[in-house]
């Protein structure tokens with residue numbers, strides 16, 4: 001039905017147009033062709049002038065109206081050190097092309113008016129003019145040279161790589177459908193190696209955990225933090241399709257290309273709260289953030305820097321937005337110290353951990369720190385519970401009193417503690433789990449306590465300070481209800 005109506009409408013409009021054509025022809029015949037030509041020319045001329053004025057006024061009004069949404073105007077000044085140079089380039093280009101645009105626009109429509117057809121006027125033809133040719137070749141060439149040279153200069157400054165001795169932090173952004181995986185180096189300041197063949201459900205980046213530099217790398221949650229005033233080098237990669245690492249407030253924009261690492265270096269110069277305070281001066285940012293809550297937070301209070309993907313990378317493209325917080329160095333350090341190593345929290349000890357049988361340097365350091373804190377507490381405390389130290393990382397071969405190679409780290413911590421506090425005397429208590437014969441377990445626990453004592457005396461601790469004792473399976477460290485718990489064998 002709708003189709004028939006549309007068809008009818010088209011038919012009727014065609015008939016109307018044909019009829020109008022016929023009427024025009026008829027009037028032309030009555031008035032004479034010349035008369036019609038003169039009228040048409042006059043109308044066209046005046047309409048050209050009207051269009052010239054209306055369009056120009058419209059251009060200026062809309063440019064003024066939207067200037068705050070355009071980069072570098074109103075509230076959205078650059079928040080990075082290099083951004084100002086890029087904004088200046090855009091401004092210069094805008095001014096130069098703006099002048100050319102206005103002149104061309106006026107000339108085009110003024111000429112259409114001025115040289116409209118008029119009775120008795122003949123066109124004057126100019127075949128060639130060297131001076132004109134020179135002017136309109138030389139002027140654009142000079143202007144283009146200025147723009148290109150300035151542009152190259154800015155490009156070389158913005159894209160210059162960091163000097164290895166410089167103070168900077170390097171992070172990594174990997175785009176995938178549809179999110180950014182951001183990786184920070186751990187306290188070593190270095191990002192570990194990656195190998196795409198290692199990519200898996202629990203290792204989205206394909207981090208190579210045989211490289212010690214990956215051990216402390218951090219993959220933070222939704223919010224990304226950066227310290228103000230510090231140079232940031234972002235390594236940019238992609239896993240599937242083209243993405244684009246885009247921080248509009250910092251004038252940072254770089255393609256993320258699968259198989260081709262790119263980078264961008266920038267220095268944030270305004271913290272999130274600095275930027276909010278700038279927005280505060282503008283009326284549009286003093287409107288309520290949520291229209292449903294007119295007395296609630298204002299727009300400037302809710303402002304956040306955003307990381308977006310500026311490549312149409314698929315239908316979930318929009319969801320690649322992330323919040324970036326630029327904070328003071330102290331706030332950054334506080335946030336950073338709370339971040340946990342991806343490897344140690346997600347991968348360590350699991351099947352995919354290539355270092356399962358090794359004790360890592362960072363673990364050794366961490367255990368030594370924990371141990372010395374516990375010893376200090378035990379020495380100072382009067383509570384019996386505090387005086388019992390569980391040596392969690394000492395293990396024996398199953399059913400034997402032979403210490404595993406990895407047990408030495410904890411025992412060395414104990415040697416350090418005994419040397420630090422020469423006055424203390426300890427009871428070394430051996431335990432077993434409750435599988436097997438209780439009598440045998442009793443013997444085994446005593447033997448285990450003895451091998452710990454031997455280890456300690458071999459390292460210069462006097463035997464008089466050590467009281468070995470076997471508790472058998474009577475005092476297990478963990479309830480004897482699972483294989484995992486049975487593996488825990490404390491000494492105190």
Ligand SMILES: [Cu+2]
Pocket residue numbers: 175176242243244309310311312313317320
């Ligand atoms: Cu994307």
